[in-house]
Amino acid sequence: MVHGAFIDPYAGGPAAPAAILQRILRPLPYPTRLPSMPAQFLRVLATCALVLGLAHPVHSARNYGDEQFRLEHGHDGKDVFWAPTPDAMVTRMLQTAKVTPADIVYDLGAGEGRIPIAAARAFGARAVGIEYSPEIAALARRNVNRAGLEGRVKIVVGDILVEDFSAATVVTMFLTPVLNRKLRPLLLQMKPGTRIVSHAFDMGDWQPDVTIATENAEAFFWIVPAQVAGEWSLRLPGEAAPTRLQLTQAYQQVSGILTVGERIVAVQGRLQGATLHFDYLRPDGTTATVTATADGRRFVGQQKHPQATGSVRGERR
Numbered sequence: 001m002v003h004g005a006f007i008d009p010y011a012g013g014p015a016a017p018a019a020i021l022q023r024i025l026r027p028l029p030y031p032t033r034l035p036s037m038p039a040q041f042l043r044v045l046a047t048c049a050l051v052l053g054l055a056h057p058v059h060s061a062r063n064y065g066d067e068q069f070r071l072e073h074g075h076d077g078k079d080v081f082w083a084p085t086p087d088a089m090v091t092r093m094l095q096t097a098k099v100t101p102a103d104i105v106y107d108l109g110a111g112e113g114r115i116p117i118a119a120a121r122a123f124g125a126r127a128v129g130i131e132y133s134p135e136i137a138a139l140a141r142r143n144v145n146r147a148g149l150e151g152r153v154k155i156v157v158g159d160i161l162v163e164d165f166s167a168a169t170v171v172t173m174f175l176t177p178v179l180n181r182k183l184r185p186l187l188l189q190m191k192p193g194t195r196i197v198s199h200a201f202d203m204g205d206w207q208p209d210v211t212i213a214t215e216n217a218e219a220f221f222w223i224v225p226a227q228v229a230g231e232w233s234l235r236l237p238g239e240a241a242p243t244r245l246q247l248t249q250a251y252q253q254v255s256g257i258l259t260v261g262e263r264i265v266a267v268q269g270r271l272q273g274a275t276l277h278f279d280y281l282r283p284d285g286t287t288a289t290v291t292a293t294a295d296g297r298r299f300v301g302q303q304k305h306p307q308a309t310g311s312v313r314g315e316r317r
């Protein structure tokens with residue numbers, strides 16, 4: 001019997017080729033980082049295995065449940081089978097998201113609760129796990145009780161495509177590429193600065209801010225960017241003329257045109273949550289750097305430049 005369900009199936013020394021092959025044949029999670037094959041290829045292979053139904057519990061009989069319920073790799077969920085994120089990767093994901101006791105971590109498709117439990121136990125956060133399967137959710141609740149974390153971890157039986165997780169400051173996931181893309185619009189509407197970590201699967205053309213690699217697995221980290229696309233009136237230090245900024249945005253990348261009186265210059269920038277950074281060329285050929293906090297209607301911050309340092313304000317036109 002495995003009690004507590006925190007065993008990492010991929011823990012141990014460097015993987016031998018035979019072990020690697022065996023792992024490829026397992027259901028989710030697949031090893032997503034192997035020395036000889038690019039992670040992208042492995043993800044495609046893994047997804048194909050899932051779609052074709054090749055990844056099935058026949059390959060593993062390890063019990064991750066308890067005396068009341070046997071949980072094995074490949075146990076049916078609604079949109080994705082159950083399989084555990086290795087403990088080493090759980091730790092890296094929560095470290096990368098810089099989880100603190102001030103956070104509320106939501107694990108979408110929580111399985112037997114290992115991520116919410118780790119978020120509360122090792123990082124002091126409050127955590128919520130949403131799990132569709134009632135029997136897996138019941139096991140997760142028993143695991144939470146066994147860990148003595150009832151006050152900090154809640155397990156909700158429900159569908160991640162229906163349940164409200166907008167209170168999260170950190171979202172964790174180990175789902176599928178299709179589900180990630182389905183969830184992407186919802187995730188992008190979350191409060192700017194919300195951190196998202198997905199084991200194994202990326203978010204399509206929303207490039208990750210950080211890629212996390214452990215010996216056998218890969219995960220991706222994003223910070224939800226503020227929405228800054230559109231037209232802004234600006235006040236910049238050292239510029240007397242009326243100033244207008246037109247921004248376009250692709251996730252956390254921004255670019256645009258700054259019009260200062262008769263002068264038009266290109267702007268390149270980046271969002272890190274609600275923090276907008278952009279650079280522009282001044283008439284003398286030097287670069288000014290603006291860093292500001294955006295809240296939808298306005299942004300406020302500082303410009304750095306040897307001759308024109310000072311505060312910057314932007315308002316939507």
Ligand SMILES: C[S@@+](CC[C@H](N)C(=O)[O-])C[C@H]1O[C@@H](n2cnc3c(N)ncnc32)[C@H](O)[C@@H]1O
Pocket residue numbers: 028029076077078079080081082083084085107108109110111112114115130131132133136158159160161173174175199
């Ligand atoms: C691959 S497991 C990941 C478990 C855990 N988050 C981890 O990383 O170890 C995915 C889990 O999502 C659950 N699941 C599948 N579709 C779901 C849905 N639509 N809503 C909620 N949970 C779902 C499955 O039952 C399974 O427990």
